[in-house]
Amino acid sequence: MTTLYPVSVQCAVCGQRSNQTGIGSSNQMGAPDLDLRPPEMLRSTLPHWVQECPHCGYVAPSLEEVSESESQVVRSAPYRTLHEDPSLPPYARRFLLRAMILEDGAGDLPEAAEETLHAAWAAEDANRPDLAAGLRRDAVALYRAGPAVNTDIALRIVDMLRRAGDFDGAGQQADELAGHDLDEAMAEVLAFQQKLIAAHDDRRYTIGSALPPPAARPHVTHRGKAGRPRKPFGRREGPPPPAAGPEPGAGGFLARLRRLFGGGR
Ligand SMILES: [Zn+2]
Structure with missing residues (x-):
């Protein structure tokens, strides 16, 4: 089963505290999707994979850590525009904010691609198949713009x-x-x-x-x-495969x- 717990976190961008939800544990029954979206119950913890500061809009797996370049992205006009975009489902928007931080602040295109794929999953959960399709194409473009x-x-x-x-x-x-x-x-x-x-x-x-x-x-x-x-x-x-032992x-x-x-x- 999944265990969620409340946690008070201090944001590294604005310094204010907020209540967030941590994932204590979860489990997986069955096989993941072909794009490796995990099965239940981990599947349903998607909304809690990243935290969002309600004061400044910073999004990260943990709000307590940020680099200077990432902090600048959070304060930038494009980030604020995306943050205020009412057309996006909340969790899809949140993953896209994280993707923007990773792309523009950390220069990590593969991780930005992963977060964009997570946004596609969130769009699918919100019954927005067209948006999900577009986000999948965006994720592919980010992967292809990065290292081989x-x-x-x-x-x-x-x-x-x-x-x-x-x-x-x-x-x-x-x-x-x-x-x-x-x-x-x-x-x-x-x-x-x-x-x-x-x-x-x-x-x-x-x-x-x-x-x-x-x-x-x-x-x-x-x-x-x-x-x-x-x-x-x-x-x-990922973890290396076993070097020896039974097949x-x-x-x-x-x-x-x-x-x-x-x-x-
Ligand atoms: Zn903040």
């Missing part, structure tokens, strides 16, 4: 473009990715994506729908085709995904 993406991110970009209804773009990204040496589970997810793209299907699916049941996968291994350690799927950085099979793949998201945000 690895195959894990590229596979998620396929899903972001497909969910945004850009089937041509998703197909091109999938074709490019097919030329790489992918491990078995990633190759299966990619093949599943290619079927969805061909069918012009922009609906949400989980990784569980892309992978056959474990019983049909007796030879799945935890390593890449050439025996290299398998890269974490979906995060630029965990498909359950290991999903278990590792859960570990990537373990303990909430």
Whole structure:
């Protein structure tokens, strides 16, 4: 179950205190979506992944920390304009504010892309599918404007473009990715994506729908085709795979995904 708790936080930008909600613990049942949005119950904690200062509008995972350049973004006219935008669902707006801080204040385009994807999830929860589609395209643009993406991110970009209804773009990204040496589970997810793209299907699916049941996968291994350690799927950085030990099979793949998201945000 999810445990939320109230916490009083002093904002590092304006110095004022406010009451925020912390996530003590949460759990995940089942597989994440193909873009790695986690399953319940962690899924529903999305509104609490970043805090917003009610006094100055600063948004961060913890309001108690800020750099000088980030503080300048919070005081800038574009930030104030976005902060006052009444057309955006509240939590989508909040993630977009965080994305602006990361892009303009920290120069971290991949993290800005992640927060923009979170904004898309929040837009979807607010029944704004058109906005969600646009935000997914924005997230892809931010990823592509940053450092070269690895195959894990590229596979998620396929899903972001497909969910945004850009089937041509998703197909091109999938074709490019097919030329790489992918491990078995990633190759299966990619093949599943290619079927969805061909069918012009922009609906949400989980990784569980892309992978056959474990019983049909007796030879799945935890390593890449050439025996290299398998890269974490979906995060630029993650825990290294085990160096030795029994092959965990498909359950290991999903278990590792859960570990990537373990303990909430
Ligand atoms: Zn503040």
